[in-house]
Amino acid sequence: MREISVNLITKEIKEMCIEANCYVSKDILDTIKEYKNKEESPIGKDILEQIQQNAEIAKNKMMPMCQDTGMAVIFCEIGQDVHITGASITDAINEGVRQGYEEGYLRKSVVKDPFFRENTKDNTPAIIHYDIVEGDKIKITVAPKGFGSENMSKIAMLKPADGIEGAKKAILNIVEQAGGNACPPMIVGVGIGGTFEKAAFLAKKALLRPVGNYSSKEYIKDMEEELLDKINKLGIGPGGLGGRTTALAVNIETYPTHIAGLPVAVNISCHATRHSTRII
């Protein structure tokens, strides 16, 4: 039994909220540089250049790279040999978000009720996904999610007969509909299988994968490569203003599913795709 105080969790979350919002991850920056060099559209190239400059300014000034500092989506893998002490872990996580969004001058973008829409003023509640794993550590990932891209995400409940081709078609269709609204170049997270909500969760988790890492399943890797190629042939381009850089990656996660189902969830993320991970 290893004891971990909630105070430590609050502190780590606070720091990760700020970090994730101010530093564009290296894998994304490297990939943008690679695509900029081969982008044929002059407007597209210019936009990618602005994105790169923006990342530099954000890092140097410790400012958020995007004003939409998102809803705080948090993945918390708790080792089953951990005993959390002090207070409720959920409260501690939300306190970490509260502090991070205040001290980091991050935007408070959460409303209490989906219809009455009064701002909660502290960017809580966070969206927390807990998982119990083996061991005595807690692995926390803070992945702020902006809603320009989130709003373009969809689920297609396909039938088994639709198969791989049907899934590819559905994914391509959803990305094409997103167009410029999701601030391309995008990162496309896909969850296939499970149930309605499991597929969506997998799609979000898929966004955490470093750009350039493919699925360990050969046939899924083929799908990822083919879809990335097809998406970049749609012509949508950076900012939706035309070009060959529409997506930086397509990451597909799969899960066992029901004999009557083929859920395909697509969670679109923009070129920020922020995430920070720490292990306590």
Added chain:
Amino acid sequence: MTVEISTPLTEEKVKDLKAGDKVLLSGVLYTSRDAAHKRMVKQLEKGGELPFDVKDSVIYYVGPSPAKEGEIIGSAGPTTSYRMDPYAPYLLDRGLKGMIGKGDRSKDVIESMIKNKAVYFAAVGGAAALLADKIKKVEVIAYDDLGTEAVRKMEVKDLPVVVVIDSEGNNLYETEKNKYKII
């Protein structure tokens, strides 16, 4: 080709702007997103006034992050414009001449832009720290309770934007995609 223009955005200036023009925009902008647009249109429907003189004005669809001590504003990139589509024609009919955001607009909005001779600019989504640097003065002028969604009067210098839909309805979101599409 890059053009430098300043507000107020008169009809003459609008007519000269063509889809594809890179613009460095200076002068006064008013910020407004979903919540403020809803309130403003409600005001108009009740026969009331807008919180600013909309004639020949430019609205920037932005909800900035908070300013640090000593800074004028936090990060301030564009939000997705289609959410303001239900409201835009009301303002265009009353003299709004420019909108800055990102993403395509509805047919109704484009028709209203053609009718009212207005132009739609895109700023780079996610280049929010870079864009903030071009903002020289900010004050909240309405709906303070909306926080980031309040209406702010901003003074900008050389804000880099692109004319994506001009007053004749030419639309880069339609034309450019086809140039780079590979079937």
